[in-house]
Amino acid sequence: MGKTDKAVMDVLLDRYGRTFAGEAGIRLSDQPKPLYQLLVLATLLSARISAEVAVAAARELFAAGYGTPKGMREASWQDRVDALGRGHYRRYDERTSTMLGKGAELLTDRWKGDLRRLRDEAHGDARRIASLLMEFPGIGPTGADIFLREVQAVWPQVAPHLDQRVLEGAGKVGLPRQERPLAKLAHSNDELARLSAALVRVSRSKKTADEVKAAATR
Template structure:
């Protein structure tokens, strides 16, 4: 059955896409995303790690190591020594950028605590819930540029309806590879909720990086 007014072909593609690739990066990193300070900060850390020229798998593994070591809050991250952060990143094989990233994470944790009391909901409120202003404030964190802000916003739209739909160029490129709408409005209408929109965004990012994956999704959808 078609979803949200989508044609049967789009609905079939969507079903296969979400089934195969529809896991957010936050979920992969073990973040139970909610509109609460701790998971929001953890998402910021993950976005920082994903921003580097390193595989998503390594970034997720490094995030898990940081959180397991007790650095999943701004206080924990700031109080950890620089070497402790380097070591945790190394255990996640995040080695090319470990020293620089350890510094950025420490400085970012201090900024989060000093300016927003460790609560990124305060950042959102300072921006008046405006997506572009939120992005601008996120980019004040060391290691977060336009790419990192997009990563954070793609995932946080599951719990921050103010920023939904956030469908950046990489997401729309993935949609084009599957023959789905390449306009944000029509593409967003395929999702039932902010949570599904975040899953759809993550899936389309993965497909945007792999023609083989895109072809496999289209082939499986055509066979339904």
């Protein structure tokens, strides 16, 4: 790693390297509950709504007891709408409440509430995992990418997963725009997930990209 890349990496990870799962209060591990919570978060982040609102809505759902497939299924449609509303997730609240309920049913009925079973069905192949994830209501290619770039911290089978938004952010701060060279800059899969989150934030804001570049040259 060159001095310039290292300086940029240090700034990215220090200032913007918190995963979206971490922001939502998810203690991510290879266990059914946090993996399901990540799926819920990916569903919320998939809508055309700010990441801050999606994270806040996820926190409200989990605080209300809907952080497991069982809890989500047993909540009424209105209960879920109300929790989303408390997180200011109002534009898509009714549709999203329905999707979350159906998604919890699918996960319970097909994979017994455990996304590790989905991963095993896909034999750990990231493309197949993405395909299966897109069977959940509200999860399309964007949602599958969100899930995979966060879960790579605890699912080494899918690492590295650096989608186009991540690579776009890398280009804006002068890091490699190819997956393998960029992945080599991270020292662990956890750091790779944090780097991905930071670069997503950079990709959305020219001001943030300029700030990172300026700080890295000091």
